[in-house]
Structures are given as C-alpha cells and as structure tokens.
Amino acid sequence: xxxxxxxxxxxxxxxxxxxxxxxxxxxxxxxxxxxxxxxxxxxxxxxxxxxxxxxxxxxxxxxxxxxxxxxxxxxxxxxxxxxxxxxxxxxxxxxxxxxxxxxxxxxxxxxxxxxxxxxxxxxxxxxxxxxxxxxxxxxxxxxxxxxxxxxxxxxxxxxxxxxxxxxxxxxxxxxxxxxxxxxxxxxxxxxxxxxxxxxxxxxxxxxxxxxxxxxxxxxxxxxxxxxxxxxxxxxxxxxxxxxxxxxxxxxxxxxxxxx
Amino acid sequence: xxxxxxxxxxxxxxxxxxxxxxxxxxxxxxxxxxxxxxxxxxxxxxxxxxxxxxxxxxxxxxxxxxxxxxxxxxxxxxxxxxxxxxxxxxxxxxxxxxxxxxxxxxxxxxxxxxxxxxxxxxxxxxxxxxxxxxxxxxxxxxxxxxxxxxxxxxxxxxxxxxxxxxxxxxxxxxxxxxxxxxxxxxxxxxxxxxxxxxxxxxxxxxxxxxxxxxxxxxxxxxxxxxxxxxxxxxxxxxxxxxxxxxxxxxxxxxxxxxxxxxxxxxxxxxxxxxxxxxxxxxxxxxxxxxxxxxxxxxxxxxxxxxxxxxxxxxxxxxxxxxxxxxxxxxxxxxxxxxxxx
Numbered sequence: 001x002x003x004x005x006x007x008x009x010x011x012x013x014x015x016x017x018x019x020x021x022x023x024x025x026x027x028x029x030x031x032x033x034x035x036x037x038x039x040x041x042x043x044x045x046x047x048x049x050x051x052x053x054x055x056x057x058x059x060x061x062x063x064x065x066x067x068x069x070x071x072x073x074x075x076x077x078x079x080x081x082x083x084x085x086x087x088x089x090x091x092x093x094x095x096x097x098x099x100x101x102x103x104x105x106x107x108x109x110x111x112x113x114x115x116x117x118x119x120x121x122x123x124x125x126x127x128x129x130x131x132x133x134x135x136x137x138x139x140x141x142x143x144x145x146x147x148x149x150x151x152x153x154x155x156x157x158x159x160x161x162x163x164x165x166x167x168x169x170x171x172x173x174x175x176x177x178x179x180x181x182x183x184x185x186x187x188x189x190x191x192x193x194x195x196x197x198x199x200x201x202x203x204x205x206x207x208x209x210x211x212x213x214x215x216x217x218x219x220x221x222x223x224x225x226x227x228x229x230x231x232x233x234x235x236x237x238x239x240x241x242x243x244x245x246x247x248x249x250x251x252x253x254x255x256x257x258x259x
Numbered sequence: 260x261x262x263x264x265x266x267x268x269x270x271x272x273x274x275x276x277x278x279x280x281x282x283x284x285x286x287x288x289x290x291x292x293x294x295x296x297x298x299x300x301x302x303x304x305x306x307x308x309x310x311x312x313x314x315x316x317x318x319x320x321x322x323x324x325x326x327x328x329x330x331x332x333x334x335x336x337x338x339x340x341x342x343x344x345x346x347x348x349x350x351x352x353x354x355x356x357x358x359x360x361x362x363x364x365x366x367x368x369x370x371x372x373x374x375x376x377x378x379x380x381x382x383x384x385x386x387x388x389x390x391x392x393x394x395x396x397x398x399x400x401x402x403x404x405x406x407x408x409x410x411x412x413x414x415x416x417x418x419x420x421x422x423x424x425x426x427x428x429x430x431x432x433x434x435x436x437x438x439x440x441x442x443x444x445x446x447x448x449x450x451x452x453x454x455x456x457x458x459x460x461x462x463x464x465x466x467x468x469x470x471x472x473x474x475x476x477x478x479x480x481x482x483x484x485x486x487x488x489x490x491x492x493x494x495x496x497x498x499x500x501x502x503x504x505x506x507x508x509x510x511x512x513x514x515x516x517x518x519x520x521x522x523x524x525x526x527x528x529x530x531x532x533x534x535x536x537x538x539x540x541x542x543x544x545x546x547x548x549x550x551x552x553x554x555x556x557x558x559x560x561x562x563x564x565x566x567x568x569x570x571x572x573x574x575x576x577x578x579x580x581x582x583x584x585x586x587x588x589x590x591x592x593x594x595x596x597x598x599x600x
Binding site: 053092 | 481484540
C-alpha cells in the first residue's frame with residue numbers, strides 16, 4: 001500500500017536566474033521514508049536540497065508539504081516543518097558551545113527573550129543521550145572532531161523536532177567507521193516518524209539505506225524512483241558515463257573496470 | 260555551576276560600578292571629602308558653594324557620561340562583532356566613528372560657520388553623527404556581502420576610516436579658525452565637555468539604543484549559527500540586519516557626537532566579557548558588556564584625572580593605552596582569529 005505523500009514536487013526547476021540546473025522534476029515522497037539524492041560533483045544535488053529547504057527560491061514549479069505550497073508557510077511554520085544539516089560545520093561561529101547551539105535551536109520557538117521550558121531541556125537531554133553526545137555539550141564547535149561535529153549537527157536537527165530533515169552531505173570529511181555510524185543513525189530515524197532527504201557521494205552505502213533515490217546525471221538528466229527499481233532497471237551505469245567504473249546491479253557494488 | 264558563577268560575577272560587577280562611580284566623583288584636582296559629597300547630594304550644602312558647583316556641574320555629569328559611554332560603546336561593538344562575524348569589529352575599527360566624525364565635521368565646519376553654531380550644537384551634531392555612523396555601516400554591510408574573509412573586511416574598514424579622516428583633514432584646511440578650534444576640541448574625545456542639557460539627550464538615545472539591543476538578543480544568538488541555519492530557524496535576516504544597524508548607529512553616533520571618537524572600548528569589552536563568562540549567548544554577554552564597559556570607562560576617567568596635576572588627560576589616550584595591549588593579547592593568544600569568535 002502506498003503511504004500518504006508528505007512532500008510533492010511537481011515540475012520543479014532549480015538553479016539560478018541566469019542558469020537553470022535541473023528542470024521538470026517530479027518527486028512524490030511518502031512520510032517516514034529515506035530519500036538519497038545521488039550524482040557526481042557539481043550536478044545540482046545541493047542546489048536541489050537548498051531549494052527544498054527554502055534557502056533559495058524555486059525557478060519554476062511547485063513544492064508541496066502536506067498538500068500545501070511551501071511559499072505559503074510562514075518562516076516559523078517552516079522551522080517547525082523541516083530542519084537542515086549543512087555540510088561540515090556550516091557557518092556556525094567556531095567558538096560557540098555545543099549546548100548553546102542546542103539552546104538557540106529551541107529558542108526560536110519561544111517568545112520574548114528566549115527562556116526555554118523544562119520540557120525543551122528534557123528534549124535536548126533525551127536526544128543527547130540517544131546519540132551518546134552528552135560529553136560534548138560543553139565543548140566549542142572547533143574542538144569537535146569531524147565525526148563528533150556531524151553527530152552534533154544531526155542532533156541539532158533532531159532537537160529542532162521536525163517531521164522532515166534535509167541533510168546536505170552528512171558524511172563528507174568522515175572516515176569509514178564514522179560514515180557507517182551516521183548511515184545507521186539515518187536508517188533509524190523513520191522509526192521516530194522522520195522523513196529524511198540527504199545528498200551523498202557514498203553511492204554504495206546510500207543505496208543500502210535509501211527507500212527512494214534521485215539520480216542526477218550530466219546535462220541535467222535525472223531520475224527518481226524506489227531504490228529497487230532504480231537498481232534493477234539498470235539506470236545507474238548511465239549516470240556514471242565513465243569508462244573507469246562499473247556498477248554491479250546484483251551486489252550493488254562499484255568497482256574499477258580495469259581492475 | 261555556570262549559573263552560580265555568572266550570578267556571582269554580575270553581583271560583583273554591579274558593586275564595582277557603584278564603588279567606581281563614587282570614586283570618580285570623589286577624585287579630582289580639587290579635593291572634596293566624601294562627607295561634603297554626601298552633603299551636596301542630600302541638599303545640605305547650598306548649590307552655590309564651590310564644592311556643589313564642582314560636583315554638580317563638572318564631576319557628576321562627567322561620571323554619568325562615562326556610564327552612558329560605558330554602556331553604549333561595548334554594546335555597539337558586540338552587535339558589530341556578531342553582525343559581521345568578525346572578532347575585531349568595533350565602532351572605531353571599521354570606520355563607523357570616522358563616519359560620524361565626517362558628518363560632524365561637515366556640520367561644524369561648513370553649515371555651522373554659515374549659521375549660528377548654537378542652533379546646530381546639540382541636535383545637529385547628534386543627528387550628523389548618527390547618520391554618519393549608519394552610512395558607514397551600510398557601506399560595510401555591502402562590502403561584507405561580497406567579502407567573506409574577516410581580515411579583508413578589517414583592512415577595508417581601516418582604509419575606509421583613513422580615507423574619511425583625510426577628507427576631514429581637507430575640510431579642516433578650508434574652514435574658519437573659530438569653527439576649527441571647536442572641531443579640534445571635539446576630536447580629542449572627552450567625557451567632561453557634556454553639559455546637563457546634552458546629557459539628557461544622550462541618556463534618552465542610549466536608553467533607546469540599549470532597549471533596541473535587548474529586543475535583538477534572540478536574533479543575535481541565531482546569527483551566531485550562520486545565516487543559513489538562522490534562516491532555517493525562522494529568522495528574518497534582512498529585518499534583523501536593519502534593526503542591528505539602526506541600534507549600532509544610534510549608540511555609536513550619540514556617544515561620538517558628544518564625547519568625540521573614543522577608541523578601543525567598543526572592541527575590547529565584549530572580548531573581556533566572553534573571557535570572564537566563557538559563553539557566547541547574548542543574554543549573558545550583553546549585560547556583562549554593559550557592566551564591564553561602565554567599570555572600565557569609570558576607571559579610565561579616574562586615571563585621566565592624573566592625581567597631583569590640574570589638567571585632565573584626553574580619555575582617548577587612556578582607553579587606547581589600556582585597550583591596545585589587550586587586543587594585541589587577544590590576537591596573540593588566538594592566532595587563528597576564527598576561534599576567538
């Protein structure tokens with residue numbers, strides 16, 4: 001049975017006024033699913049996710065959350081609907097303390113000068129416990145390792161407590177163990193009623209956890225579908241368009257052609 | 260733990276403000292005893308005695324001016340540091356005070372010589388200083404949108420300040436002697452030239468500026484997360500930028516108008532507050548900067564009295580003497596500037 005569509009994208013064009021990067025995008029994303037946005041460098045993965053997150057305007061077409069146009073949501077309603085995880089540490093001031101990052105994330109939903117309630121402190125504590133990052137609360141952003149920073153920023157998005165989380169390159173700069181930890185964490189989120197849309201260069205790992213895939217190739221070519229369909233229909237090799245790598249659709253592995 | 264430490268510091272600083280305030284009134288070239296001061300304040304000494312005149316017409320307005328400048332400049336500096344994400348931003352560094360000087364010079368040296376200076380002395384100068392400060396802030400904002408690197412922005416601000424000073428120099432060359440003398444006096448930077456009627460205007464503008472700053476605490480904290488996270492948390496970046504520029508312009512302009520450009524307080528005090536309180540949240544750092552700023556300016560004013568000397572040193576010399584080594588220390592200790600802030 002097809003679940004209810006949470007996020008519907010119809011005829012969307014993304015890019016910049018002088019340069020359309022992707023057009024005619026059609027995606028219907030059900031609630032509690034994981035969507036991987038995959039493709040080579042500089043093909044518009046980040047532009048796409050930034051457009052969904054309202055950080056840059058759509059050039060054309062509709063983005064509907066719960067059958068309502070993104071542009072009709074107020075700034076605060078958006079902040080309650082989706083949160084973002086930017087690549088690396090984003091633009092966050094490096095001397096900021098981790099607990100200040102978390103408090104400020106909750107403060108946006110309070111009135112006045114931003115005193116947060118006990119419930120909200122409990123929410124922060126609960127998420128820190130579940131991600132095992134309590135020991136990082138009194139560190140400053142620059143003192144975190146890359147792996148710790150990634151966990152902290154995913155925790156920040158969870159603390160924002162939204163049904164949808166957009167993640168742009170959540171595993172960049174990470175070693176394989178830390179990557180696995182982040183992917184396991186992402187995989188566990190739909191159980192907490194989260195819908196995740198993430199971009200990644202980790203094709204093999206991403207295919208293992210994603211329910212849906214959006215592949216973006218050269219020249220604005222793109223295709224969206226369930227991960228199973230995408231693999232079985234043999235779409236993936238097309239998107240590499242390279243004589244150096246090959247994709248094995250039975251194992252889901254990438255290997256060098258000449259090896 | 261943090262909370263208790265913060266409360267203790269706030270209590271300590273508040274007591275220090277009171278002590279320094281009375282010390283500032285007590286110390287001066289004419290020795291007046293504490294007893295006499297109390298008699299002046301309680302009305303037991305007639306207002307025409309020398310002690311009363313010295314205290315009510317000179318020392319009290321001067322101490323109150325120190326308090327107002329001590330509130331306003333650090334808050335302006337803090338707002339600019341968060342706003343430009345630049346640890347060495349401050350009203351004097353990025354040319355904001357220079358912008359105030361230019362417009363004040365224009366008013367004093369051109370318009371002021373055509374008309375009677377009296378008409379323009381208070382309202383004209385304060386308006387000119389505020390407009391000048393905001394003009395520079397908008398220009399720097401435009402540059403900051405294109406220049407992400409904080410050092411480049413800093414060099415731009417310094418060059419901009421120098422260019423403005425050059426224009427002021429040319430203006431001075433072409434102006435009449437009387438107007439020039441007034442202007443030169445103004446540029447020395449002084450807490451003692453402020454009269455009661457100016458003090459009222461100053462107090463009203465500084466209080467409005469501080470109230471505006473307090474309403475921006477939440478936005479300032481969100482800005483520490485960077486513009487993208489702040490936007491995704493529902494902050495209207497453009498609106499907060501306008502509010503912050505308005506506030507910084509009011510605070511810097513008002514103080515610069517009546518006290519002249521006072522260096523280093525705006526940039527140094529927020530760092531001192533961050534070092535003592537070890538947090539970044541503006542709910543803590545803003546009030547901490549206010550209290551620390553008042554203490555430091557009162558100390559500077561006391562030092563400026565130079566015991567045993569009838570004269571008063573320019574306040575700018577004292578603030579630079581104390582502020583410059585501190586900023587050098589901050590930069591030395593955190594050679595990676597991004598980590599300070």
